[in-house]
Amino acid sequence: MSIDKSKVAIVFMVLGSLTVLFGIVVTFAGPMIVDDQIIKVTVGFAVAGILAVSFGVVLAFVGPIIIDDQIEKNIVIDPKNEMSYTMWKDIPVPFYMSVYFFDVLNPAEVLLGEKPMVEQRGPYVYRKRCQKDNITFHPNYTVSYREYRQYYFEPSMSSGNESDVVTIPNMLVLGAAVMMENLPFPVRMLISATFKKFKEGPFLTKTVGELMWGYDSGLVDFLNKYLPGMLPTKGKFGLFSEFNNSNTGLFNIFTGKDDISKVHKVDSWNGLTKLSNWGTPQCNMINGTAGQMWPPFMTPKTTLPFYSPDACRSMELVYQRPGVMQGIPLYRYVAPKTLFANGSDYAPNEGFCPCRQSGILNVSSCRHNSPVFISHPHFYNADPVLRDFVLGLSPNEEEHGLFIDIHPATGVPLNVSIRLQLNLFMKSVSAITETGKISDVVMPMIWFEESGYIDGPILTNFHTNLVVLPAVMEYTQYIFIGLGLLTIMVAIVVHKRSKRSEKSIDLTHSSTTNLPKLNKSTRASNRDGLTSGPPSEKTSLLHHDED
Structure with missing residues (x-):
């Protein structure tokens, strides 16, 4: 700017x-x-x-x-602020999504009730391109827009290819089994027969590309035809199929023109000023910004609230420590331990329940009631019991903690790393034979990191001006x-x-004026004496010559 x-x-x-x-x-x-x-x-x-x-x-x-x-x-969202507006509209910083799969090594044993053993595979790196469209400014100092996102695979940055094969739980089978466990026994038997008809088992062995962006499934086609709206996608079924070439909804945020403290804060999302997914008014609040920029003039007491459509809730990061990035001062913000705590450990989160152990968030209410949970990777900052049920996890802050490094004077993030894990709750359900004797377990499926940092000419300009x-x-x-x-x-x-000079001149002048004065006769006789000498001496000299 x-x-x-x-x-x-x-x-x-x-x-x-x-x-x-x-x-x-x-x-x-x-x-x-x-x-x-x-x-x-x-x-x-x-x-x-x-x-x-x-x-x-x-x-x-x-x-x-x-x-x-x-x-x-320059922070105000205004097309007249050419550079800052362009940064907001078309984020020039390269963002990447790194995806890690938990490859299940013992699927047969899991069906017999043994602990799942997983091996982390990846990263599979995708370049993320975001672009705001349908930008409309309103008289109440707000601007509405939709942000579209696209992902492009980056082989040179990845530890493998999209053709790599991995094994993960089948959400269509194991997720549906949990959703249907309270239905009558004959219905559950019919569901199991449907799975068999379409050859859907409890685990999927597919390529990374298929698991990410979708694969052909007769069961998916059947459900979309006879039970429309049950699945989040109408075509191929994949973990990220609904995210690519999609938008995050209609955001309406404040421009800050009338009040700089409100800049980037969300006024409404999809026309809503509050949600209806959760059990309490506090949990249904849409707080903070859209998660890209924040109001300026931050202090260590300032928090970073933002609304995440993907998580279906507002979140808040807290100050951890100061830092410096290439000479630019910054604050590091991290997720507090209470972010995914259950209602027993942190009362304000009661509205996000039904809950299990602390450290995982139940998002089934906004994911078609599928028993899906999000957490930090490897259950970092979660109840240790969660790790006891899965072999192969080793959480640590450096690799699995999320953070945002932000320039406090402007509210502009300089370095971002958002890390989250997608988990599926699995259990044995009677009459659905595909579930076998699976023990109750929150099963990690994948975790991903969305990261980016300001560099190059933008950082240079930022450093020069700020x-x-x-x-x-x-x-x-x-x-x-x-x-x-x-x-x-x-x-x-x-x-x-x-x-001092004046005093010296005064003294010199004074000594000169005090000397005795000689009259004219005195000066004349002195002059004659010097030339002729006394008369007596002249007479005696003349007489001496005559002799």
């Missing part, structure tokens, strides 16, 4: 330089000035010093105000004050020296 404070800094520097230059000229010109101009020289020094100090003091108070004012003007120029203004004020004080000291020295 372009900030006009550079022009202000230049003006102050020029004025200050002229002031100091005036003091220097006066300093070197002082000795050549005649005595009756000493007072003017001293006054010149004093004025130059006072002006320089004044510029420095004014800059110290006005500089931060100018910077904040320019930040506000770090270098404020530093120049700060140092300039100290230079003005220092040189001003120095000039004032020079004025004092010049003044004292002029006083």
Whole structure:
């Protein structure tokens, strides 16, 4: 973003330089000035010093105000703010989604009631392209839009190809079994027969590409034909099939033009100001921003609330520590342990229940009632009991904790890493033979990381306008004050020296006027004596010659 404070800094520097230059000229010109101009020289020094100090003091108070004012003007969502508006509209920072699969190594044993053993496969990296469309500004200082997203596989960044084969639980079978467990026994038998007819088993062995973006399934076609709306997709069934070439809904957010503290905050989503998925008004609130930028002028007490359509809820990150990224100051925000805590451990989350152990969020209410849970990868920050039921998990903060590094003065994220895990609750359901003797378990299926960071010319421009120029203004004020004080000291020295000179001249003049004065006759006789000598001496010399 372009900030006009550079022009202000230049003006102050020029004025200050002229002031100091005036003091220097006066300093070197002082000795050549005649005595009756000493007072003017001293006054010149004093004025130059006072002006320089004044510029420095004014800059110290006005500089931060100018910077904040320019930040506000450039953060407002306005097409006139060309660079910042472009960054908001078409995010120029490359974002990537790295996907890791939990390959089930012992599916047959799991059906017999043994613990699942998994091996992490990946990452399979996809470049994510986001673009806002249908942008409409409204009279109440809001703007509405839809953001479309597309994913492109990046083989060079991946540890494998989309043709790699992995085995994961079959959500269509094991998820449906849990959903139908309370139906009458004959209905459950009919469901099991349907699975057999379409050759759907409890586990899927498919390629990464098929699991991600969809595969052909007779069962999916059957359900879409006779039970429309039961599945989230009308075509191929895949874990991310509904996300690619899709939008996140109609967001309406504040532009900040009337109140900068509201910029980027969500006014409504899909016409809603609150949700209906959860059990309490607090859990149904749509809080914070859309998760891309936040209001400026943050402090360590500031939190990062945002609404996530994919999680069907608002979330909030908390301050962890300060940091620096290529010279730019930042705050790191992380997920608190209470984010996915159950209602017993954290009462405000009671509305997200029915809950299981802390550390997982039940999102079945917005996922067609499928028993799906989200968590941190490898059940990081979750109840250790969850890891006891699955072999092959090893959580740690560095690899599995999510964070956002944000520039506090502008609310612009500089480095982002959002890491979440998708889990399926599995259990044995009588009459549905596909479930075998599976023990009750929250089964990890995949986890993904959406990451991106500002770099290149954008970061350079960011650093110049928000770090270098404020530093120049700060140092300039100290230079003005220092040189001003120095000039004032020079004025004092010049003044004292002029006083000494005046006293010396007065003493010399006084001693000259006190010497005895000689009259004309005295001066004449002295002159004659020097040339002729006494008369007696002349007479005696003449007589001596005659002899």
